[in-house]
Amino acid sequence: MAGLNGNKKVDSNAKIGWNIYMDSNFSLFPSENLLPFDGIANYLGVVMSQEILTQYLKIMTDSLPWQQDEVVIYGKKILTQRKVVWFSDHQKPYGYSRTSKLPTFWTKEVIALKEIVEKHSGVSFNSCLANYYHSGEEGMSWHSDDESSLVPQGCIASLSLGAERRFDFKHKKNRTKISINLEPGSLLLMSGEIQTHWLHALPKTKKVKSPRINLTFRNMV
Numbered sequence: 001m002a003g004l005n006g007n008k009k010v011d012s013n014a015k016i017g018w019n020i021y022m023d024s025n026f027s028l029f030p031s032e033n034l035l036p037f038d039g040i041a042n043y044l045g046v047v048m049s050q051e052i053l054t055q056y057l058k059i060m061t062d063s064l065p066w067q068q069d070e071v072v073i074y075g076k077k078i079l080t081q082r083k084v085v086w087f088s089d090h091q092k093p094y095g096y097s098r099t100s101k102l103p104t105f106w107t108k109e110v111i112a113l114k115e116i117v118e119k120h121s122g123v124s125f126n127s128c129l130a131n132y133y134h135s136g137e138e139g140m141s142w143h144s145d146d147e148s149s150l151v152p153q154g155c156i157a158s159l160s161l162g163a164e165r166r167f168d169f170k171h172k173k174n175r176t177k178i179s180i181n182l183e184p185g186s187l188l189l190m191s192g193e194i195q196t197h198w199l200h201a202l203p204k205t206k207k208v209k210s211p212r213i214n215l216t217f218r219n220m221v
Contacts, residue, residue, distance in 0.1 A: 034169070034178055039194025041169065043180055044187045047120045047159075048113075053185040057161045059109050060213055066132050082138045088127040090220050094149060101129075110215065113159060117217050121189055123155045125217035136163065136208025139201070142170060146195040151219040155191040160184060162212035170199045 034041040066083035086094050086101035087110060094101045106114075110128060118124055133139070145156055160182040167188070169178040182188060190200075202214075 034180060035194065035198065036176070038171065038197035040190065040192040041178075041194060042189040042191075043182075044120055044189065046183055046185045047187045048116055048185045050185065053161055056109050056113060057211075057213060060107075060130070060161070061132070061211065063109075064107065064130065064132075065104055069131075080138070081134060082140070083132040085130040085132075086127075087130070088220060090126065094127070094129065094147070094220070103127075113215060114217060117157045117159055117187060117215075120187055121155060121157050123157065125157065125219055127220045128215055128217045131214045131216070133163075133165075133202070133212045133214070135211065136165065136205040139204035142199040142201045144172075144195045144199055145190075145216075145218070149220055151221055153192055153195075154219045155189055156195075157217040158182075158188040158190070159215045159217070160186050160188075160212065161215070163208050163210040165202055165208060165212055166205070168201045168203060170201070172197055172199060 032042075034043060064085050066085055069080040069082055069084045070077050084101065086103050087106050088094065088103040091103060094103070110130070114125060114128065131140070150156075162184060164181055164183050167180050167182050170176070180188075
């Protein structure tokens with residue numbers, strides 16, 4: 001399936017080496033960079049069949065050890081309706097928003113989806129943060145995935161299951177905004193200096209009634 005702006009389908013057999021030096025706006029992936037400057041965002045479109053998507057969405061909704069996320073607002077811990085699970089090869093917690101997530105064991109379904117993502121991106125990942133949004137009334141506010149525990153300028157691959165949702169980027173200095181609709185079964189890759197210069201968010205909407213699971217594959221140092 002073509003990506004944004006009629007981009008051609010990615011060759012799923014291609015393997016792309018990541019261990020090279022590159023300009024912050026040069027993309028290794030064969031789809032147009034969505035960002036005009038200061039980072040890379042490649043939307044590869046749908047990378048899995050509807051049959052697999054439906055099957056895995058139900059299995060993970062019912063079987064993953066979901067827990068409410070915690071965020072710290074004005075020094076007070078708040079439990080979100082959105083739920084999360086943290087997977088990692090490294091048996092150490094992942095800290096963000098002044099909270100910490102302990103890793104759980106990879107399930108065979110998440111491993112299978114990781115292999116799909118690695119096949120299309122050409123990047124191997126050692127960790128994954130899964131997010132479960134029950135409806136469009138749950139979202140994610142502006143933030144960057146710039147924790148020191150993550151590989152600097154490493155690729156973060158976001159796989160969407162379930163409801164289609166809008167995803168926004170906002171430049172930290174000049175406030176340039178870019179939006180894209182993430183289709184069910186689609187893959188978004190963020191790399192280069194994007195986490196340094198851009199914020200991203202999943203805005204809430206009352207129009208979406210069905211759930212969405214988002215798997216963000218990443219690499220811990």
